[in-house]
Amino acid sequence: MSQRVIHFEIQADDPARAKAFYESTFGWKIDKWEGQSGGMDYWMIVTGKDGEPGINGGMYKRPGDKPSHMYDCTVSVDNLDTAIEDVKKNGGMITQGKMEIPGVGWFARGTDPEGNIFGLMQPTAWQPH
Secondary structure, three states: OOOOOOOEEEEEOOHHHHHHHHHHHHOOEEEEOOOOOOOOOEEEEEOOOOOOOOOOEEEEEOOOOOOOOOOOOEEEOOOHHHHHHHHHHOOOEEEEEEEEEOOOEEEEEEEOOOOOEEEEEEEOOOOOO
16 A cells, blocks of 8 residues: 555634635635534535545644644645735735746745645646756
């Protein structure tokens, strides 16, 4: 069995605000998980269509006793410049501007309105030397 990332989680002070950011910025579908037991406020995140590369995740209210800002995943985007503008327009910040990673793509780093860090990557086609 391969050792792959199969799920991610985002902590948020305000899950509704984070939901609005991710749905508006990346087009993700985020719904509260009504089947959750134990009283945890948990939201399911669908990032794309079944059969496409990528993973889905979840979101929950950041615990007050041990707050952290640990979401550090990279989101694949079709156009990095547009994605950067969408992040800013929807309340996020760009903390590292557009840079090229040769042979990989164009990258930037940002934070959501909850202070969580994430990357943006516009992949480029690999070119043999």
